[in-house]
Amino acid sequence: MKLTSTVTVAALLAAGLGVAPRDAAAQQTIKLDGSSTVFPISEAVAEEFQIAKRGKVRVTVGISGTGGGFKKFCRGEIDIADASRPISKSEMDVCARAGIQYIELPVAYDALTVAVNPRNTWVDTLTVAELKKMWEPAAQGKVTTWKAVNPKWPAQPLKLFGPGADSGTFDYFTEATVGKAKSSRGDFTASEDDNVLVQCVESDVNALAYFGYAYYAPNATKMKAVKIVNSKGQAVGPSPQGVLDGSYEPLSRPIFIYVSTASAQRAEVKEFVEFYLSKGAPLVEEVKYVPLAKHAYDLALRNFRAGKAGTAFGGRNEVGLTVEELLAREGRF
Amino acid sequence: MSAMRAGVERRKLLDKLFVVLGLLVLFAALAVLLTLFLDLVRQGAPRLNLDFVTSYASRKPEQAGILAAWVGTSLIMVVTACVAMPVGVAAAIYLEEYAPRNWITAVIEINVTNLAGVPSIIYGLLALGLFVYKFSLGQSILAAGLTLALLILPIVIVATREAVRAVPRPIREAAYALGATRWEVTAHHVLPYSMGGVLTGMIIGLSRAIGETAPIITIGALSFIAFLPESLLDPFTAMPIQMFNWVSRPDPGFRVNAAAAGAILLGMTLLMNGIAIWLRYRFRKRMNW
Numbered sequence: 140m141k142l143t144s145t146v147t148v149a150a151l152l153a154a155g156l157g158v159a160p161r162d163a164a165a166q167q168t169i170k171l172d173g174s175s176t177v178f179p180i181s182e183a184v185a186e187e188f189q190i191a192k193r194g195k196v197r198v199t200v201g202i203s204g205t206g207g208g209f210k211k212f213c214r215g216e217i218d219i220a221d222a223s224r225p226i227s228k229s230e231m232d233v234c235a236r237a238g239i240q241y242i243e244l245p246v247a248y249d250a251l252t253v254a255v256n257p258r259n260t261w262v263d264t265l266t267v268a269e270l271k272k273m274w275e276p277a278a279q280g281k282v283t284t285w286k287a288v289n290p291k292w293p294a295q296p297l298k299l300f301g302p303g304a305d306s307g308t309f310d311y312f313t314e315a316t317v318g319k320a321k322s323s324r325g326d327f328t329a330s331e332d333d334n335v336l337v338q339c340v341e342s343d344v345n346a347l348a349y350f351g352y353a354y355y356a357p358n359a360t361k362m363k364a365v366k367i368v369n370s371k372g373q374a375v376g377p378s379p380q381g382v383l384d385g386s387y388e389p390l391s392r393p394i395f396i397y398v399s400t401a402s403a404q405r406a407e408v409k410e411f412v413e414f415y416l417s418k419g420a421p422l423v424e425e426v427k428y429v430p431l432a433k434h435a436y437d438l439a440l441r442n443f444r445a446g447k448a449g450t451a452f453g454g455r456n457e458v459g460l461t462v463e464e465l466l467a468r469e470g471r472f
Numbered sequence: 473m474s475a476m477r478a479g480v481e482r483r484k485l486l487d488k489l490f491v492v493l494g495l496l497v498l499f500a501a502l503a504v505l506l507t508l509f510l511d512l513v514r515q516g517a518p519r520l521n522l523d524f525v526t527s528y529a530s531r532k533p534e535q536a537g538i539l540a541a542w543v544g545t546s547l548i549m550v551v552t553a554c555v556a557m558p559v560g561v562a563a564a565i566y567l568e569e570y571a572p573r574n575w576i577t578a579v580i581e582i583n584v585t586n587l588a589g590v591p592s593i594i595y596g597l598l599a600l601g602l603f604v605y606k607f608s609l610g611q612s613i614l615a616a617g618l619t620l621a622l623l624i625l626p627i628v629i630v631a632t633r634e635a636v637r638a639v640p641r642p643i644r645e646a647a648y649a650l651g652a653t654r655w656e657v658t659a660h661h662v663l664p665y666s667m668g669g670v671l672t673g674m675i676i677g678l679s680r681a682i683g684e685t686a687p688i689i690t691i692g693a694l695s696f697i698a699f700l701p702e703s704l705l706d707p708f709t710a711m712p713i714q715m716f717n718w719v720s721r722p723d724p725g726f727r728v729n730a731a732a733a734g735a736i737l738l739g740m741t742l743l744m745n746g747i748a749i750w751l752r753y754r755f756r757k758r759m760n761w
Contacts, residue, residue, distance in 0.1 A: 175720070182696045199697050334720060354722040427722065
């Protein structure tokens with residue numbers, strides 16, 4: 140008898156929680172999901188926005204990766220997709236079939252950082268051609284020492300570390316160095332956890348790895364960021380300054396949010412996106428990304444208010460496109 | 473005579489050796505747990521305070537807390553317990569007391585045992601299709617609780633069957649002799665006497681469920697959420713998800729938070745086990761055979 144009553148009480152308790160009265164009108168929820176690279180920014184904005192609204196609007200942020208985020212976005216499950224690369228052709232098609240339109244908004248820059256161990260005495264700068272020689276598919280099994288990349292370097296093993304193939308960082312890096320997204324040698328150590336890459340570079344004198352600037356900044360004393368020779372022939376190290384004036388290329392990239400046009404009709408979503416673009420810059424800096432220039436945010440805000448939908452990329456990533464250029468382009472679906 | 477004595481001596485020595493070996497193994501296991509726990513506490517010490525359990529996640533590691541995570545985990549555990557307990561116990565009692573000995577029962581038994589070995593991610597995928605989309609429960613606490621209930625169901629069933637089987641046959645026969653029906657025998661005698669074992673199985677199941685990450689990521693647990701759920705259909709996050717998120721963040725400050733959250737999660741598990749032991753003790757005291 141005791142047993143049945145315990146179970147009944149527990150069941151009633153559970154049911155009670157389920158039907159607890161809720162004030163639906165006062166509690167709107169804005170749903171974000173997607174890239175783990177964009178997550179810290181969206182988290183910071185969501186945190187501040189909820190404080191500013193005194194809890195009247197609820198914001199949730201998930202991490203499903205850029206691709207996973209777009210899947211949910213095109214099913215209409217979320218309002219905003221966090222993306223560390225532009226929407227792809229196949230994702231555009233899925234969204235089009237579901238009748239979901241979107242406004243593409245760059246929210247910050249990320250500087251991909253190529254790092255080596257501080258005891259590595261031979262490498263300070265790298266050219267894109269050298270990076271290509273290390274990472275292109277043809278290097279697999281052949282380019283296994285530093286000497287094989289550049290005869291002036293020692294004949295020590297070249298140990299490469301990078302993010303896994305599902306990551307937007309991997310897509311962009313391969314596009315920028317090898318020239319084709321996802322085209323990379325397979326015999327490097329891949330980890331989805333960037334902190335693992337950081338630890339590998341810190342401990343191995345022969346290591347070379349790439350990851351987002353946010354992972355380099357707090358560990359700057361324990362590793363050496365390599366300067367990259369840009370298209371003008373200058374060797375530039377990763378820094379917010381170099382990203383903003385465009386000299387750190389081709390490894391700096393914009394990261395995005397995609398707002399569903401249907402959700403943008405809702406007052407609280409509109410307010411959230413405007414908050415993101417107008418108050419986001421210091422937050423972006425705080426989580427170690429590089430904010431866009433003031434006028435770029437203004438331009439994005441104007442695009443959003445005008446409801447300028449579609450993507451500027453047409454389904455493929457482009458290296459070296461400035462934020463101003465992409466905001467000025469006609470949107471496509 | 474002396475040969476016989478030597479044999480006895482040798483066997484006694486073996487006996488003692490086995491005791492020592494058993495103790496050694498036991499201490500090794502306990503030492504691992506203790507080292508792990510103490511290490512987490514040591515690393516997480518700066519964040520192990522009341523603020524940590526009463527604030528939401530934040531971009532600032534020193535302000536971030538686990539309020540949404542521990543509330544989410546607790547609610548999921550309540551749902552899991554409320555579903556797995558009645559279903560698991562009913563299934564076990566049916567199999568043990570009612571089911572006829574035929575091939576259907578045999579197939580069910582084999583499958584229950586097999587289910588215990590299915591990887592948890594498979595349950596996650598099943599739940600994504602079934603609970604989240606088919607039943608339209610969405611990415612909710614209810615869906616997560618049901619998923620984990622499925623996951624621990626085999627554990628609860630097997631443990632309950634063992635407990636029910638341990639109730640001496642004469643108790644049942646005495647009750648039948650006084651004219652009790654099969655249900656009365658089960659509800660008044662078998663179940664109360666086996667309650668200790670049932671609870672143990674339940675807690676082993678819940679202890680496994682509380683640390684599961686893969687299935688709840690699959691059904692869509694969130695990473696940032698700064699409000700408490702008002703109903704079981706609200707979105708959620710859970711302790712393992714929060715820890716996972718913190719461990720992979722660039723700012724080293726978050727690793728302290730992850731350690732602190734780990735210590736608290738272990739603490740929650742130990743607390744659950746403690747409650748189970750206390751309940752078992754109470755049930756045993758009431759038994760008067």
